[in-house]
Amino acid sequence: MSRGGQMRDYELMTIHRPELAENDVESKVGELESALASAGCSVTGKDLWGKRRFAYEIDHLSEGYYTVVNFQADSDSVNTVDRMLSLSDEIVRHKIVGKDN
Numbered sequence: 001m002s003r004g005g006q007m008r009d010y011e012l013m014t015i016h017r018p019e020l021a022e023n024d025v026e027s028k029v030g031e032l033e034s035a036l037a038s039a040g041c042s043v044t045g046k047d048l049w050g051k052r053r054f055a056y057e058i059d060h061l062s063e064g065y066y067t068v069v070n071f072q073a074d075s076d077s078v079n080t081v082d083r084m085l086s087l088s089d090e091i092v093r094h095k096i097v098g099k100d101n
Contacts, residue, residue, distance in 0.1 A: 005074050005075065005076075006074065007042070007072045007073060007074055008072065008073065008074070008075075008098055008099075009044070009070065009071075009072055009098070009099040010041075010070070010071055010072070010073055010078060010096055010097065010098055010099060011068060011069075011070050011096070011097050011099055012068070012069045012070075012071065012081070012085075012094065012095070012096050012097075013066065013067070013068050013094065013095050013097075014032070014066070014067050014069070014085070014091050014093070014094045015058070015064040015065065015066055015091065015092045015093045015094070016028060016064055016065040016067065016090055016091055016092065017061070017064060017065075017089075017090055017091075017092055018051060018061060018062075018063045018064050018065065020065065020090065022050070022051075022065070025048070025065045025067070026048065028090055029046060029048065029067050029069070032067075032069065033046070033069065035081070035084060036069070036071055036073075036081060039073070039077045039080045039081050039084070040073065040074065040076075040077040040080075041071045041072065041073040041077050041078075041081065042071060042072045042073070043069060043070070043071045044070045044071055044072060045069070045070040046067065046068065046069045046070070047067070047068045047069075048065075048066075048067050049065075049066035049067065049068065050065065050066065051063055051064065051065050051066075052064070052065075052066050058092055058093060059092060061092060064092050064093075070099075078096055081096065082094075082096055
């Protein structure tokens with residue numbers, strides 16, 4: 001069992017900067033999956049939504065690349081991942097949501 005207790009299902013949505021090329025976004029998602037594994041998470045799925053327009057500007061940007069990654073983790077690992085994503089320059093926004101089992 002991992003450090004923080006019981007493993008739960010989570011969904012992570014990220015928005016990458018629009019100036020990245022699509023294959024660079026795929027590479028960044030691969031790096032994100034490796035970082036999740038290093039933090040003790042188990043990736044169960046991913047979905048690349050592509051470039052989409054925002055309903056309103058975020059940090060003076062009007063579009064970005066959306067990705068969704070599903071994973072299992074304990075609460076300590078989720079906190080570690082959240083801090084890591086907050087420090088990333090390529091990710092405009094992120095949100096981690098616990099999924100009901």
